[in-house]
Amino acid sequence: MRHNIRSAFRFAPAALVALIVGSAAVLPQVALAATAEQACKDAIAAKTAGDIGDPVVTVGDDGVTTVQTMVSGQTITCTASADGEVLSVNELGAGN
Numbered sequence: 001m002r003h004n005i006r007s008a009f010r011f012a013p014a015a016l017v018a019l020i021v022g023s024a025a026v027l028p029q030v031a032l033a034a035t036a037e038q039a040c041k042d043a044i045a046a047k048t049a050g051d052i053g054d055p056v057v058t059v060g061d062d063g064v065t066t067v068q069t070m071v072s073g074q075t076i077t078c079t080a081s082a083d084g085e086v087l088s089v090n091e092l093g094a095g096n
Helices: 002-010 012-047
Strands: 056-059 065-071 074-080 086-092
Touching: 012 056, 012 065, 012 074, 012 086
Parallel strands: none
Antiparallel strands: 056 065, 065 074, 074 086
């Protein structure tokens, strides 16, 4: 029985290192998503004289961030790449 317990703990350091490395790998993705989100909010603000409304932010598996909001009756959708490059900004009004 003691041998089995020792065997289990022998692999614990490797598992701990894998957990730490895996957790650290997520941090850059979160930072990039925040950069893309801010890039879209800035692009929307430029089109609306600074008003960004109450944006809804989604991040796809590919890292593409979509920010959608309504300002003065118009729906504005912005997409940005994972590195913060604005890919598109589209406006849809009530008459469009």
